[in-house]
Every structure is written in structure tokens, then in C-alpha cells.
Amino acid sequence: MSLTMLSLLIVSYYILRSVYRLHFHPLSKIPGPPLAVVTRFHEFYYDVVKGGKFFWEVEKMHKKYGPIVRINPREVHIIDPAMYDEIYAGNSRKRNKDSVFVSSFASPFSAIATIDHDLHRARRGPLNPFFSKKAVMDLSAVILEKVKRLSWHLERAHADGAIIALHTAFVGLTGDIITHYLYGQDNGYLSDPDLTKRNLVWELMFEGTSSCHLFRFLPFIPRMIKALPARWMRLVRPKLAQVYAMHEQIAQQSQEVPLNNDNHISTAGGSIYQALTDPSLSPAERSLARLRDESFIVLIAGTETTAATLTFATYHLLRNRSMFLQLREELKQVMPTPKSEPRWSQLEQLPYLTAIINEALRLSATPMRPARVAPCESLHYKQYTIPPGTPISTISYFIHRNPQIFPDPHAFRPERWLEAAERGENLARYLVPFARGSRICIGMNLAYAELYMTIASIVRRFDLELCGTHPEDMQFVREKILQRPDKGVWTLKARVAAVAAVAAE
Numbered sequence: 001m002s003l004t005m006l007s008l009l010i011v012s013y014y015i016l017r018s019v020y021r022l023h024f025h026p027l028s029k030i031p032g033p034p035l036a037v038v039t040r041f042h043e044f045y046y047d048v049v050k051g052g053k054f055f056w057e058v059e060k061m062h063k064k065y066g067p068i069v070r071i072n073p074r075e076v077h078i079i080d081p082a083m084y085d086e087i088y089a090g091n092s093r094k095r096n097k098d099s100v101f102v103s104s105f106a107s108p109f110s111a112i113a114t115i116d117h118d119l120h121r122a123r124r125g126p127l128n129p130f131f132s133k134k135a136v137m138d139l140s141a142v143i144l145e146k147v148k149r150l151s152w153h154l155e156r157a158h159a160d161g162a163i164i165a166l167h168t169a170f171v172g173l174t175g176d177i178i179t180h181y182l183y184g185q186d187n188g189y190l191s192d193p194d195l196t197k198r199n200l201v202w203e204l205m206f207e208g209t210s211s212c213h214l215f216r217f218l219p220f221i222p223r224m225i226k227a228l229p230a231r232w233m234r235l236v237r238p239k240l241a242q243v244y245a246m247h248e249q250i251a252q253q254s255q256e257v258p259l260n261n262d263n264h265i266s267t268a269g270g271s272i273y274q275a276l277t278d279p280s281l282s283p284a285e286r287s288l289a290r291l292r293d294e295s296f297i298v299l300i301a302g303t304e305t306t307a308a309t310l311t312f313a314t315y316h317l318l319r320n321r322s323m324f325l326q327l328r329e330e331l332k333q334v335m336p337t338p339k340s341e342p343r344w345s346q347l348e349q350l351p352y353l354t355a356i357i358n359e360a361l362r363l364s365a366t367p368m369r370p371a372r373v374a375p376c377e378s379l380h381y382k383q384y385t386i387p388p389g390t391p392i393s394t395i396s397y398f399i400h401r402n403p404q405i406f407p408d409p410h411a412f413r414p415e416r417w418l419e420a421a422e423r424g425e426n427l428a429r430y431l432v433p434f435a436r437g438s439r440i441c442i443g444m445n446l447a448y449a450e451l452y453m454t455i456a457s458i459v460r461r462f463d464l465e466l467c468g469t470h471p472e473d474m475q476f477v478r479e480k481i482l483q484r485p486d487k488g489v490w491t492l493k494a495r496v497a498a499v500a501a502v503a504a505e
Helices: 003-023 034-038 041-049 054-065 081-087 099-105 117-124 133-138 140-160 166-183 195-210 212-217 220-227 230-236 238-256 272-276 288-319 321-331 351-364 396-400 415-422 444-461
Strands: 068-072 075-078 163-165 379-381 384-386 391-393 462-466 478-480 482-484 493-499
Touching (some): 003 034, 034 041, 034 068, 041 054, 041 068, 054 075, 054 396, 081 379, 133 444, 140 163, 140 166, 140 444, 140 462, 163 166, 166 288, 272 288, 288 351, 288 444, 288 462, 288 482, 321 351, 321 444, 351 415, 351 444, 444 462
Parallel strands (some): 075 391
Antiparallel strands (some): 379 384, 462 493, 478 482
């Protein structure tokens, strides 16, 4: 076959495929931009080439085409909050994950990357007891001990007149909590007097999520990189090599965890690793690859997401002194002295603190679009039918910034939650930072406990002032699973003006 004939065949194939996708595909009746409908290059360009910018293209599509849009040849995105519980349905209705979407995590044996509904349920089942509200409440002493270490760093910064990088400190805090939860002992991120050394942790977390779009389009890359000798990997992608070095460290730690270590976080059923390696599970489910992937995802998710929300909440509290002082006055109800140690259950009863945490979660939630697939049923939206097997998604950001639900949606205004409660409205039904349904974030209770206990401790005890932090440092410009500014990660630096424990009240 001549080169000319081969070229004609290739061109003809792409022309015919484009015509099919535009006019004969099962999704052809759903509106969307022709370029996005016929090829994924549109999405590739904005997410991989331009670095996490397709999110904003999806927003533009909705403004032009309405609440339902075909955003690529195979996926439908719906912005209407009324469809949320249809897309992210509970266990009574099967919802698989999209095989393309899960490639973003580069950890195929983890629960978060498990495609099949039933396999996901089986993998998550042994872990659920460890992340229940009761289990997290039992962990309160551990969280409190890590918060005390964070307070020590703030006290030291005050004594030295130094600027403290709170975003790094928060990563150290959440990293120590989640590694203690995984292994029964933390990695000592906050034990080091020099927090700047822990910038590496933040950089590793950043690198672990920054390649998500590349991995989604080219899933063979992480497999290929993992297969490279370590010295080659360090030459090709030095920062990513550090991420996989952490991956292997986790695998080694997992092998070395004594199954009956009395220091492990445990429930009546034993430790987390006893659950993951229980003989009743199949050998494949007890493999080192499965344990490594699950641990890596739990570490990344349990560290960076909560640290980002703490950074965001603290930034807005420090920008608004009256808000900060109002919260401090409320905290005195359960913290009569700056060093009081209230229970999480007590802090949950404080309406203004809860409003601040809700507002921080609303505005800082992950903007990724976790697509779901209904394998056995058609979904219906207005006059449109979405056939079984179609990836369908929504992004919590669009619900959280919906002006019909949250007037002045971009403003950090905790009062909106108190006003809604006075009107008898349940505004929390539109708060979905952890998703909902059968795939709701397993770490939700742990994240809430960390947020309540950390914010309460800092506000009650320390007077902080922003230092060298500008609005652009906390902007959302790029979607890399989490919200990112134009460069790097959210950064928050502050000066500790006073420590309430020794200052006159």
C-alpha cells in the first residue's frame, strides 16, 4: 500500500469518526462545542499543555450551551444541583468509576481508583470502621497531641520574632496525623524544629497531584516510570522520582508493620493493617501492590486536602480581624482558658466555628470532576437520555458557587450559614466537598476533626498577622485535583504577634 493511500485512509477514518460523533453517536443530541465533541485534543490542550485550565473551558461551555454539555466525545457534564444525587447515587444503585478518570491517580490498586462498584465496596468495607465518626473520636487524643506540636512551632516563632510558613506547618500536621493513623507512629514532620525542611513534603504532595492530567491521557507513563531504575528516574523526572521513592518507602513500612503492635490505631476488629491483610481476603487483595497503592493514596489525600482547607480558612480569618475575634469569643464557651482541650463533639456545637469551616470547605473544595458511570440504567435530564455506560460528572465548585444557592458566591461570608439556619433552610445539603453516595470520601470525619480542633486551638491561643501573603497566592487559577494558584501551591505566611496563654486577656 502506497504512502498516499495510507494517508487517505487515515484521513478518511478521522473524517468518518468525526461525522459519527457529531451526528450518529448516542450522545449526539446533547449540546456541546464541535471541537470537544469530535476529539479529546481540546481537553488535552487545556489540561496538559496549558496546565489544568480545562475546568474554565467547561464553565464557558455551560454559559453557552446550558446546564448539560457534552464536554468530550464520551462524557457528559451537568451543572444542575438537582442531578447531583442521581450521578453520585448510594449503594442501592450501581455506579462505576470512569476508567479514563481513575488513571489520574496512578495507583490502580487503591479503592479510589477502583472502577467496578462491587469491587470498590469490597475494598472499602474493611477500612470503613477505622474512619467512622466513633473511631475518629477515639483518635482525638492523637490529633490533640499533633496540634500541640504545631502550637509549639507557633510559640517558637513568636519568641524568635520569625515568620512562619503556615501552609508548610499544616502539611506537617496533617501528614503526622495520617501517618500515625496508618502505621501507629508518625513520620515526625512536626518534630523537626526547622519546618523549612518540611517544604519537601509539600513539594512531594504537589508533584504527586500535578501530573494527574498527563497520567489521565497517557496512563502508560506512570507504569513506565515505575519500571525505570531509580537512577534513570531521577534523571528523567527528579521530583517525580522522589514521589515514587516515597511510594516504595510506604511499601517497605507496610511490610515492616508488626500486626500486633499495641501502638496501632485500632478498633475492636484490630489494626488497619490487620484489616488489609486479613486471611479472609483473597491473595490479590492482600498483595503488596494493593497495600502500597492504598497507603499512598490515603497519605496524599489525608495530607494535602485538609492542609489546603486549613490554609484557606486561616487566610480568611487573618484577613478579617472582626471575624477572628468573634470566633475567639465563641470558643471561650468550651475553652475557658487558651490551653483548654475541648472534645470535637463540643466544638461541633459552636455555630460560628461550624459556619467558618463550612464556608472554607465550600470555597476550597477540590475542583476535579469525578465522573461516574451507570452501567445498568439510563439517566434522564430534561429531554435528554444518557445511555448506560456513559461517563457523567458534575463539579462541586459549580454547586458551591451557584449564586441562586449562595448569593455573592465568591465572598467568604460565614454568616450565610447562620442566616440560613434562622430561616429554617438546610444549606448543608448543597455542601459536597467530600462528594456523596457510595463513593463518598472515606476520610471525611477525620478531616472535620482536624479542621475543628486545629482552627479552635490556633484562634483561641494565638494572635497572627499576615506577612508576605498576597491575594494571588491564594487564588484558584489551575485545577490539579486541588485548587492551585498560577504557580506552585497556596502559600500562607504569618507573624505570631502574641500568645494568649501569656498575654493579658
